[in-house]
Amino acid sequence: MFPLTATLPDASWTYFFSIVAVSLYVSGLAVAVSTLVSLPVALGIGFSEFPGKRAVTAVINTGMGFPSVVVGLLVLLVVSNQGPLGDLDLAFTPEAMVLSQFVLATPVITSITLSAVEGVGDDVRDAAFGLGGTDADVALVVIKEARYGIVTAVLAGFGRAISEVGSILIVGGNIVYSDGTSYTRTLTTAITVEARQGRYEAGLVLGAVLLVLVLGVNWLGSWIRSRGRGRASGGGRRSP
Amino acid sequence: MSLSVSPGEVVTVVGPSGVGKTTLLRLLALFRPPDEGTISWDGDDAWALSDRERLAVRRRVATVFQEPSLFNASVERNAEYGLRVRRPWSDRIRDAISGAIGVSDASRRVRDALETVGLESLRDQNALSLSGGEAQRVAFARALAVEPDVLLLDEPSSNLDPRNTAVLEDAIADARDRGVGVVVATHDMNQAERISDRVAVLLDGTIIETGPPEQVFESPADDRTRRFVTGELVY
Numbered sequence: 001m002f003p004l005t006a007t008l009p010d011a012s013w014t015y016f017f018s019i020v021a022v023s024l025y026v027s028g029l030a031v032a033v034s035t036l037v038s039l040p041v042a043l044g045i046g047f048s049e050f051p052g053k054r055a056v057t058a059v060i061n062t063g064m065g066f067p068s069v070v071v072g073l074l075v076l077l078v079v080s081n082q083g084p085l086g087d088l089d090l091a092f093t094p095e096a097m098v099l100s101q102f103v104l105a106t107p108v109i110t111s112i113t114l115s116a117v118e119g120v121g122d123d124v125r126d127a128a129f130g131l132g133g134t135d136a137d138v139a140l141v142v143i144k145e146a147r148y149g150i151v152t153a154v155l156a157g158f159g160r161a162i163s164e165v166g167s168i169l170i171v172g173g174n175i176v177y178s179d180g181t182s183y184t185r186t187l188t189t190a191i192t193v194e195a196r197q198g199r200y201e202a203g204l205v206l207g208a209v210l211l212v213l214v215l216g217v218n219w220l221g222s223w224i225r226s227r228g229r230g231r232a233s234g235g236g237r238r239s240p
Numbered sequence: 241m242s243l244s245v246s247p248g249e250v251v252t253v254v255g256p257s258g259v260g261k262t263t264l265l266r267l268l269a270l271f272r273p274p275d276e277g278t279i280s281w282d283g284d285d286a287w288a289l290s291d292r293e294r295l296a297v298r299r300r301v302a303t304v305f306q307e308p309s310l311f312n313a314s315v316e317r318n319a320e321y322g323l324r325v326r327r328p329w330s331d332r333i334r335d336a337i338s339g340a341i342g343v344s345d346a347s348r349r350v351r352d353a354l355e356t357v358g359l360e361s362l363r364d365q366n367a368l369s370l371s372g373g374e375a376q377r378v379a380f381a382r383a384l385a386v387e388p389d390v391l392l393l394d395e396p397s398s399n400l401d402p403r404n405t406a407v408l409e410d411a412i413a414d415a416r417d418r419g420v421g422v423v424v425a426t427h428d429m430n431q432a433e434r435i436s437d438r439v440a441v442l443l444d445g446t447i448i449e450t451g452p453p454e455q456v457f458e459s460p461a462d463d464r465t466r467r468f469v470t471g472e473l474v475y
Binding site for chain 1: 271301303308312
């Protein structure tokens with residue numbers, strides 16, 4: 001951390017922490033909102049049968065690969081003065097970045113959640129129903145059984161959001177206040193600045209911080225999954 | 241076809257694999273309405289009842305399928321599931337927060353059910369870590385714990401060794417003695433002969449013969465039953 005303070009242009013902990021804070025705020029809020037939208041959508045699709053279900057699922061899966069710069073451009077069009085949300089003055093604000101990351105994270109969370117929900121066997125649903133469960137009880141059982149997959153979905157969405165650069169650069173503008181603290185600059189966009197200005201050492205340090213965050217999230221996901229598997233495998237006996 | 245079960249009676253539906261035994265049990269458990277005919281409980285057409293009334297009927301029944309399908313939770317949490325869903329949501333939310341079972345006699349019923357199948361000592365173990373036989377017994381305990389009026393069992397001993405099969409059959413006899421009506425779907429003719437008060441032979445999509453086990457197995461009225469029982473009729 002010490003070389004960071006020596007090499008960053010603004011050379012201050014305040015600058016560094018403001019970047020991390022903006023990154024976590026934007027990604028955290030985007031993933032929180034995305035989760036609130038994705039879970040009901042995934043559960044609704046997972047629990048129902050309707051014409052075109054496969055097509056809807058395919059569209060969601062395709063959304064996982066949305067080019068982020070295209071998303072950024074579209075979001076900028078929406079929030080710009082001439083756009084439908086122009087009156088809200090969202091362009092080049094953290095909230096616009098939240099919106100673009102929401103668009104990027106939602107398909108990821110929805111798709112993985114849907115996969116987890118559909119991965120719960122019909123036999124489990126039948127067991128719940130056969131013991132007197134209502135449709136709501138059966139749904140609750142499926143959610144509980146899919147819980148590790150749902151957690152993975154949320155963490156994957158966070159991973160996508162925190163490491164994203166293209167769209168937030170477009171809609172956020174990579175702005176720093178005159179006092180050197182970040183307004184819309186995140187770890188990823190700060191790295192682009194450092195790289196462009198040839199301050200590779202600072203860029204690498206920021207990259208390391210970003211990696212630690214992403215690895216931490218992945219480690220958390222792995223730990224939660226292994227905890228579930230550990231419980232499931234318990235005594236390790238499965239044969240009759 | 242026509243099939244009935246009375247309180248304190250064990251009716252076994254025998255037939256080859258794929259003949260429709262599981263489908264019949266699912267119809268009896270009110271998983272879906274029949275395409276034709278009626279499913280009656282106490283003389284009422286179950287599918288003519290309101291949703292609330294039908295739920296009340298369903299909750300007098302407990303079904304155990306061939307696959308145990310246990311939940312990723314402790315044995316105790318699995319065994320209490322049927323009791324939990326019968327509680328008001330407000331109580332369930334409160335219990336979920338406090339981690340309690342809540343129903344005053346739920347612990348006793350769960351404990352009794354687990355003791356019946358010999359798994360009381362595993363109550364805190366995760367159910368998915370159990371062997372197939374243990375899992376099948378937990379599934380059975382889960383059904384016993386709700387103290388149903390009717391038990392529907394689909395190939396209940398398919399995962400069990402002879403000792404555990406005996407435990408299960410004793411538990412079925414105990415349930416019958418307590419006045420529970422039991423319908424067992426099985427292709428195990430020996431088991432059907434051991435546990436049944438009545439045997440129904442399901443062949444070609446219909447029940448071709450019903451009667452006491454000694455009659456069905458030793459002097460069947462229908463020649464197809466005789467050929468099925470003796471193994472001449474191969475499916």
